[in-house]
Amino acid sequence: xxxxxxxxxxxxxxxxxxxxxxxxxxxxxxxxxxxxxxxxxxxxxxxxxxxxxxxxxxxxxxxxxxxxxxxxxxxxxxxxxxxxxxxxxxxxxxxxxxxxxxxxxxxxxxxxxxxxxxxxxxxxxxxxxxxxxxxxxxxxxxxxxxxxxxxxxxxxxxxxxxxxxxxxxxxxxxxxxxxxxxxxxxxxxxxxxxxxxx
Amino acid sequence: xxxxxxxxxxxxxxxxxxxxxxxxxxxxxxxxxxxxxxxxxxxxxxxxxxxxxxxxxxxxxxxxxxxxxxxxxxxxxxxxxxxxxxxxxxxxxxxxxxxxxxxxxxxxxxxxxxxxxxxxxxxxxxxxxxxxxxxxxxxxxxxxxxxxxxxxxxxxxxxxxxxxxxxxxxxxxxxxxxxxxxxxxxxxxxxxxxxxxx
Numbered sequence: 029x030x031x032x033x034x035x036x037x038x039x040x041x042x043x044x045x046x047x048x049x050x051x052x053x054x055x056x057x058x059x060x061x062x063x064x065x066x067x068x069x070x071x072x073x074x075x076x077x078x079x080x081x082x083x084x085x086x087x088x089x090x091x092x093x094x095x096x097x098x099x100x101x102x103x104x105x106x107x108x109x110x111x112x113x114x115x116x117x118x119x120x121x122x123x124x125x126x127x128x129x130x131x132x133x134x135x136x137x138x139x140x141x142x143x144x145x146x147x148x149x150x151x152x153x154x155x156x157x158x159x160x161x162x163x164x165x166x167x168x169x170x171x172x173x174x175x176x177x178x179x180x181x182x183x184x185x186x187x188x189x190x191x192x193x194x195x196x197x198x199x200x201x202x203x204x205x206x207x208x209x210x211x212x213x214x215x216x217x218x219x220x221x222x223x224x225x226x
Numbered sequence: 227x228x229x230x231x232x233x234x235x236x237x238x239x240x241x242x243x244x245x246x247x248x249x250x251x252x253x254x255x256x257x258x259x260x261x262x263x264x265x266x267x268x269x270x271x272x273x274x275x276x277x278x279x280x281x282x283x284x285x286x287x288x289x290x291x292x293x294x295x296x297x298x299x300x301x302x303x304x305x306x307x308x309x310x311x312x313x314x315x316x317x318x319x320x321x322x323x324x325x326x327x328x329x330x331x332x333x334x335x336x337x338x339x340x341x342x343x344x345x346x347x348x349x350x351x352x353x354x355x356x357x358x359x360x361x362x363x364x365x366x367x368x369x370x371x372x373x374x375x376x377x378x379x380x381x382x383x384x385x386x387x388x389x390x391x392x393x394x395x396x397x398x399x400x401x402x403x404x405x406x407x408x409x410x411x412x413x414x415x416x417x418x419x420x421x422x423x424x
Contacts, residue, residue: 176421180412191393222420223374
């Protein structure tokens with residue numbers, strides 16, 4: 029979870045509880061349609077009490093998106109993403125992306141559904157594009173290295189990989205029979221080796 | 227396009243033009259937020275004139291979803307989906323799905339974003355689930371036949387395949403350098419044979 033900017037408000041609630049409730053509501057009703065009053069009601073506190081935890085609805089959105097993006101960006105800062113064969117680095121980054129997606133599911137869901145209506149959203153989309161470009165560069169490197177096929181355009185390859193991985197937010201349920209590690213194994217297997225037996 | 231129920235309204239407009247404008251607006255603003263007045267303004271006709279083409283906003287939604295679902299369901303009615311080796315039938319159906327998705331892009335986009343808020347939406351989701359179940363049965367058959375790997379749970383396999391294919395609506399632009407046929411080749415190649423060279 030993001031580091032709370034300050035510990036304030038009533039005991040029993042902190043910025044993180046408010047954030048968790050907010051993200052669920054943003055995903056369910058949309059950011060625009062969610063009011064601070066709705067969040068207060070959901071938490072069972074007064075509308076004025078909620079402002080003890082966070083200055084504005086925009087700050088809740090910013091903190092939530094930062095939690096998703098911070099997790100993704102940390103993968104690329106790991107040394108395993110930066111050195112070695114490009115296809116091993118790509119696999120490391122894709123496994124990391126699936127781990128962040130499953131651990132921070134509602135936060136990544138919110139990120140993936142952004143439309144860029146506000147400045148906070150546009151900044152988050154800019155960070156997401158930077159992350160996406162770094163994966164695209166890894167795909168390119170693996171292609172030049174000769175470890176992944178070159179009969180699919182690298183942009184298409186990158187989009188299909190992201191499509192496969194990002195769609196996980198639509199159906200994955202943490203705590204169910206499919207663990208996040210097995211899911212990552214499955215995705216890596218399908219994407220790199222294909223479903224056909226040989 | 228769906229068969230118009232009747233040819234009515236002013237010359238220069240027909241139900242199909244109204245439907246095309248409606249689907250674009252539903253995708254952009256959401257079904258709830260789109261009014262018949264907005265559609266009339268977009269078409270440059272009066273609000274009362276729009277009712278010459280279609281009885282209600284709900285009918286526009288129903289016609290649009292039927293155009294997407296009818297295209298998908300027709301694939302399964304083709305004899306190539308019904309006989310032969312299961313993995314060839316699966317490939318035929320997936321190629322057909324990609325063709326419908328790219329040809330009827332805004333209609334399938336609308337279908338994929340449904341939340342089931344109205345009776346029309348719930349009926350469409352029911353038809354979509356029936357379609358999805360038939361693909362899942364083909365995946366199962368290909369697995370039992372021994373042509374696709376059995377170390378991934380068949381439900382996960384089906385979800386990853388749909389995730390890969392459905393995500394195409396988020397980025398594919400008809401008329402660009404990537405043709406729908408090449409895209410289908412690329413998807414089939416990645417999903418069945420994987421990105422790794424061997």
